[in-house]
Amino acid sequence: LLLQGSWPALERYLSSAQLLVIDSPDQVRTQAVALGRGTKRVFAILALLVVLLVFNITPAPIACFLCACLTVITGVVRLPQIYRGIDWNTVLLIGAMIAPARAMEKSGAAEMIGNQIVNLLGDFGPIAVLVGLFMAATLITQFISNTSTALVMMPIAFAAAGDMAVSALPMVMSVAMGASASFLTPFANGVSLMVYGPGGYKFGDFWRLGLVVLIWTLIVTVIVTPLYWPFH
Template sequence: DVDVLTPKSYIAIGTLILMILLLVLEIFPGAIAALICAGIIMLTGCVPISKAYKGISWTSVVMIAAMIPMGLALQKTGTAQVVSNGLVNALGSIHPVLLLGGIFLVTTVFSQTINNSATAVLMAPIAITAAVSMGVSPAPFMIVVAISASTAFLTPVGTTTNAMVLGAGGYKFMDYVKVGGPLLLLIFVSSMLLVPMIWPFEI
């Protein structure tokens, strides 16, 4: 049997295209665009409101809401700054590659709980200061910050995407570690080998 598209199927496809356009053109913030499209889907009967409500992963919602203030606390209390500065002081005098690896690891740790953009903003000035104090180019350090700030896949709260699939997929915390751990190791080793080659330490 061949499945036939119903009028609601076309509405769903059109809404998906609308969602993509709203995000690409940045007509509305992402959250507003999502609410608009979700409203269209429910009001047109593609998905009943009761079913949509039951489909919400409240575990993910609560988890995200709880982690936001935790991330802010790390920044506001200066904890993140102290940890980062301690790493720079410990490794900066040994070798640039060791400091590069340290910056990568600290940024990765922060990115598991703090928004990746906030993590990059937090670590970028520290990386630049460390590079200048060592008399080397800040370019490799900035690239490593950009890469490691995007490695938030070790925990279900690293990004909203991870949290959204937590309840729906029935995943556990360790599932993210099992999949994300080897991937993170691969990215770390690749970064330590390739970044200094493409962006040398020499000014």
């Protein structure tokens, strides 16, 4: 049950031995923050951001930058507060990965990885190639965006299906799943980058936890994909 009420009422009714309290009122009270003077302006700016993104009025980076500027212009936050809130480790991390990611795309290294895996596994049947495409897409997507990975790997998936005279749909789905499995590094996943600094994560946290999710994703993909999208 999710309960709402005054602090005295919560303390009185939650003291019953028949209830198991997950978060005690005292603990919640210390974590609660009262709404400040700029609350209405923040909600208005947030609503504007949602409208800009939902109706695709402007690109997402421009919409976010515009609303961030509005928080300063309206006096909700000051520039020194923004400077203190920036996680410079994440900024440097993003900047340092731009060059390697662009190099993988422009040099053809990503395509070469995919081709080599398909050539090595082609003789072992479509399941082996499906696994290889998944692993190749997974390897590449740890360093570049999932969209770029899919663009690089999709032609390879179609070519592999054509060479083996099987349906391209399971190969394409394997690439799509592999390109989305950017669990081992915080580079290519925007959500991981957002929580990297504020969450106090270390680089090693991602591969230790992400490896379990990655293996499970691979197992599900290999089992389920041929069932819904047969090779023949």
